[in-house]
Amino acid sequence: MRMNRCNSGTDSKGGLAGFSSLDGRRTVIAVCAGSLCGRTVRYVMKALQIVFAGLDLWMEAHLARAVYCVMDVHYGAPGTGSVLRHECVLRRTGCRLRIRWREREKIMDEHIYMRRVIELAHKGEGWCHPNPMVGAVIVKDGRIIGEGYHARCGELHAERNAIASLRESAKGATIYVTLEPCCHYGRTPPCTEAIIEQKIARVVIGSRDPNPKVSGGGAKVLREAGIEVVEDFLRDECDALNPVFFHYITTKTPYVIMKYAMTADGKIATKTGASKWITGGEARGRVQQMRHACMGIMAGIGTVLADDPMLNCRIEGGRDPVRIICDSTLRIPAESAICRTAQEIPTIVVSAFPELPDGEIAAAENPAKSAVSPAPEAADAASESKTGAESIYSKIRSLQQCGIRVFNIPDRKDPENSRPDLAELMKQLGKLEIDSILLEGGGTLNESALRAGIVQEVRAFIAPKLFGGQAKTPVEGGGVSVPDEAVQLEYKSAERIGEDLMVTYRVKK
Numbered sequence: 001m002r003m004n005r006c007n008s009g010t011d012s013k014g015g016l017a018g019f020s021s022l023d024g025r026r027t028v029i030a031v032c033a034g035s036l037c038g039r040t041v042r043y044v045m046k047a048l049q050i051v052f053a054g055l056d057l058w059m060e061a062h063l064a065r066a067v068y069c070v071m072d073v074h075y076g077a078p079g080t081g082s083v084l085r086h087e088c089v090l091r092r093t094g095c096r097l098r099i100r101w102r103e104r105e106k107i108m109d110e111h112i113y114m115r116r117v118i119e120l121a122h123k124g125e126g127w128c129h130p131n132p133m134v135g136a137v138i139v140k141d142g143r144i145i146g147e148g149y150h151a152r153c154g155e156l157h158a159e160r161n162a163i164a165s166l167r168e169s170a171k172g173a174t175i176y177v178t179l180e181p182c183c184h185y186g187r188t189p190p191c192t193e194a195i196i197e198q199k200i201a202r203v204v205i206g207s208r209d210p211n212p213k214v215s216g217g218g219a220k221v222l223r224e225a226g227i228e229v230v231e232d233f234l235r236d237e238c239d240a241l242n243p244v245f246f247h248y249i250t251t252k253t254p255y256v257i258m259k260y261a262m263t264a265d266g267k268i269a270t271k272t273g274a275s276k277w278i279t280g281g282e283a284r285g286r287v288q289q290m291r292h293a294c295m296g297i298m299a300g301i302g303t304v305l306a307d308d309p310m311l312n313c314r315i316e317g318g319r320d321p322v323r324i325i326c327d328s329t330l331r332i333p334a335e336s337a338i339c340r341t342a343q344e345i346p347t348i349v350v351s352a353f354p355e356l357p358d359g360e361i362a363a364a365e366n367p368a369k370s371a372v373s374p375a376p377e378a379a380d381a382a383s384e385s386k387t388g389a390e391s392i393y394s395k396i397r398s399l400q401q402c403g404i405r406v407f408n409i410p411d412r413k414d415p416e417n418s419r420p421d422l423a424e425l426m427k428q429l430g431k432l433e434i435d436s437i438l439l440e441g442g443g444t445l446n447e448s449a450l451r452a453g454i455v456q457e458v459r460a461f462i463a464p465k466l467f468g469g470q471a472k473t474p475v476e477g478g479g480v481s482v483p484d485e486a487v488q489l490e491y492k493s494a495e496r497i498g499e500d501l502m503v504t505y506r507v508k509k
């Protein structure tokens, strides 16, 4: 039997089939153009028929009675679909051609490996904060021999998890990683060390690590150890995994996503303030996923008083974000759902009392010592203020007894502003390692957040409804006078979710 190798695949438009002849010259036999949508298999089959016909002719020309070939069939455009390796034997008896054809193994190309790595990285969503989502796959001789992802902050990184899953030596293998391997001692030892120890020959990296402790250092260490390093492979897709990490690691403040649900006429509640529900179940399910993915969720006291929300994550196996309520004068009722559940779900209430010290009010703090003394020239005002301070502290204590942490962040730069300084709040939350916040405010807080420049992304859920009337909108406040003064957004994507639409924008700075 003569050995032959035959390749078949599809290009982006349809099927591409070919085989290499015995003398090594590759002959493309057929190209079948056409749309891939739903017709891939038909086009691949068509391409294969043409390959077989071509082989038949080739056998005739070479007076061969039988031919054995290995055929790689791409289903889908190269890099996006699966590649199945087949063995086939063609025999000629007279004018008849018999084909025996069986699937041998699934093989993949580099794009498919990296897409698998991205898929793995997603498994860490919601759990690995403030670390990035990272995946890793180790490939040897066209086979995946190890896989891993970064599951939780403080636990092994993706590369080390992939190495731990190895079923055979990784010597000479290629590792695919969504993010440049770290080269410094953090909560875990450097991944570059593990890659070098395993004698891995090649590292294919998606995103560069903007962490100043890494930033090109990982790739450099690997190259210095004689390892081939490929950078920026499917970089856009890998970067899309970690906008939160990229923002947090460089600014030390949370990545804020302003999310709202509105009607097609731009209303987030009816004229009576009712907002349950604007969007359908599927869109609300997506919001639950976003709550799981973000470390914090923030709303204003207006929303708490109007809706008495829980602001938790209701998906099975999901994680509750830290709830942050902006409430300048601590109007939050003790019987609210937030207060009642604060022992179970971490909750922060942010006030803005200029007469109180800045930052977190410690639970054991002595109110008499902590309150700033009133001006000596106004004795009456002083005693009134003391009473005021005492009543504030008594409210703070009762919130703390509910399990709530109270942060006082008055706007020291603008004494006219009686509400918390949101830019300063972001710095304080960043120190608590809160790297991402889902802003589910009403229009008042949303407007302040945009004005303070703390919002990075906007997600508008648009329901196919019209409320009309004097109802609240996603962004209240004074508004701008001319279109040029608008907050500028850059369109990212739009997705239909059930009957609703989710449009994502990046806020231009």
Ligand SMILES: NC(=O)c1ccc[n+]([C@@H]2O[C@H](COP(=O)([O-])OP(=O)(O)OC[C@H]3O[C@@H](n4cnc5c(N)ncnc54)[C@H](OP(=O)(O)O)[C@@H]3O)[C@@H](O)[C@H]2O)c1
Pocket: 259, 260, 261, 262, 267, 268, 269, 273, 274, 275, 278, 299, 300, 301, 302, 303, 304, 306, 307, 326, 327, 328, 329, 331, 419, 420, 421, 422, 440, 441, 442, 443, 444, 445, 446, 448, 449, 472, 476
């Ligand atoms: N459809 C949706 O997606 C959606 C989402 C949320 C809310 N809503 C609806 O929106 C309505 C509530 O709107 P809202 O505007 O009153 O709610 P909000 O923006 O959540 O709360 C506003 C209040 O937050 C307090 N606040 C604290 N710090 C602030 C700051 N730095 N900047 C601005 N405000 C600050 C202010 O009260 P103090 O001065 O007392 O602190 C302010 O009045 C409700 O009808 C609710 O159902 C709809």
